[in-house]
Amino acid sequence: MSEEFHIELELEKTIGTIFYSQFFQTPAYPTQNFAGQIVVVTGSNVGLGLEAARHFYRLNCAKLILAVRTVSKGEKAKEDIVQSIKHRSDADAIEVWPLDLNSTTSTLEFAHRVKKGLPRLDVLVENAGVGAQRWTLVEGFEQSIQVNVVNTLLLGMLLLPTLTATKDKYEHASPHLVIVSSDGLRFTRFKQINEPDIYQALNTEKGFNAFEWYCISKLLEVLFIRELVKRLGGHKTTSMVPVVINLVNPGMSHSSFAREASLPARIIDSVMRWMFARSTEVGSRTLVLGANAGPTSHGHFMSDGENQKVAEWVEQDVGERAQIKVFEQTMKVLEVRSPGIGRAVGL
Template sequence: MSQEFDIKPELGLAVGRFLYSQFFRTPPPPSQSFANQTVIVTGSNVGLGFEAARHFYRLNCAQLILAVRSVSKGETAKEDIVRSVKHRTDADAIQVWPLDLSSTESTLAFADRVKTELPRVDVVVENAGINNTTWVAVENGWEQTIQVNVINTLLLALALLPKLAQTKSEFPDSIPHLAIVSSEVHHFTKFVEANAPDIYARLNDEKAFNGGDRYNVSKLLEVLFVRELVARLNTAATNHSTSTSAPTTSTSTSPVVITLVNPGLCVSQLDRDLPRPLQLVLGLLRLLVGRSTEVGSRTFVHAASAGPASHGQFMSDGQNQDVESWIYSDTGRQVQKKVFDQTLKVLETRRPGLAESVGLTVRV
């Protein structure tokens, strides 16, 4: 494979920033109200998603959707949340809906149900994800980590964006948020797959599979796609405002605040699919360095209420933070556009017209 892009992550800087965050930064407990708001949290029956859902219910959201693979486990999580939040007794404010991101059919069915059954959607936290170091092929031969963490996560995001924008239009006091849970591990990959003519063909080639780097790559793909998505949406909005002679400002006028959120290293269920020896090693690391699940989940709530200055930003510890430095370079801009264009084409095959529905066009 030819070397079109020579990506060199600054590993020392990334490790130093990670350790400083883990030992010297603690996201504050969220206290802002989510009254009248409808909140969706994916992967919310365990771990960070579960604790974030508990926060949203405690902070008085009007409706909470637990989007989970196992409805029975989701119902158990709902019971726990209701039992733990003493000042509320309205268990019917929490609903459990099935969502399996390894299945495109399930992903699109969930998005369609949201559009038809929910009058409004104010917050979507896309937390569901996997970390799998072994090759597993799912639907049509797609490698499972890329299918779940990237393609169908982004498919759901774009499918729900119009509903979030509609909420802003119909409920002007709302500031809808789409928070996609990413990770600082995007700093740690050389992303050699970027040099392939077709990035996803390379990622779905079992012979080229690098299990130790796959999760890192999946999180980098999220970062690159969301950054380019926001940039193109902002350009489209500016062009529309100019063509209609509407006033423009230097700040984001997006109806939806889209963020990438990094919870840090936390005690969680993320390693549950890894080989047992690796689970034990990472489990020890999480105990020594990691945050509690509840502390990590606070970052999701902060992202779900972030101001417009966080639109398109990578958030850590409840604050905006730089992504890996090479992403800001000419190489980074080229890789970002390549990832975005190839990803959007994949998404269009799964739901034709998706790009147009959010104000984008597919570039040939």
């Protein structure tokens, strides 16, 4: 296989950046008022999503949608949030809606419900994700790719026109699409980018490595969003961006992310988090800060509430070529799942 896209890892720099963030940086406690706004948080019954949802409710959002795979767990999360926030008594401001990103049908149905059932959409935080530990194909795609990339981007693209309409309709609206990313994207050489069909390569069991595929899934998100923002013209007039689209990195935080991993993997994960992780609440702040970040965050990867360079190669010619290839091949997949999705967002 030829190396048309040669990616050099910057391990020493990456580890230094992560170490500094974990031990010497603390994301600011969110104080921005979300009064009047409707917020959707996916994967919000546990972990970072739950704590981010709690912040949005504390910060007076008009309506909070907990988008969860299991409604009964979402109802428990709602009860927990309501009981913990003493200055509000409007439990009906929180609704639990089913969303399973393993399923394209569920993703399409959720998007349709948002479009038809909500008068506006101010914030979409796409937090739901998986780190599949075993080889599993879902609708023909490896599970981490299916959930973290294809249907996450499908949902974001489907609801981007709704976010834009909110900006057009309400004078002071500042809609945000926030995708939860990870430092893990810096730990892959992404060899599959050199294959003619990236997704075919990723959906073949040969060479599968759970951590590698998770890292690739997070890198694919970044490359796609960078190219999407570029094609929508967002880098030209950031002050006029109708919807701020950014990616946020919560850092290593205590969460239930590894709950479906094998016992040895869960043990390793628990030890690593015990040694290095920030609290779930602190990690969740990055999601809320992303939902309130200014237009200068548009198209950017954020850590600790601030824009951060992804990697040197991403900023170079190889990165620009890689994001074009990723975008075009991903759009082909999304168009199959929702014909006309590109045209609907203005591509």
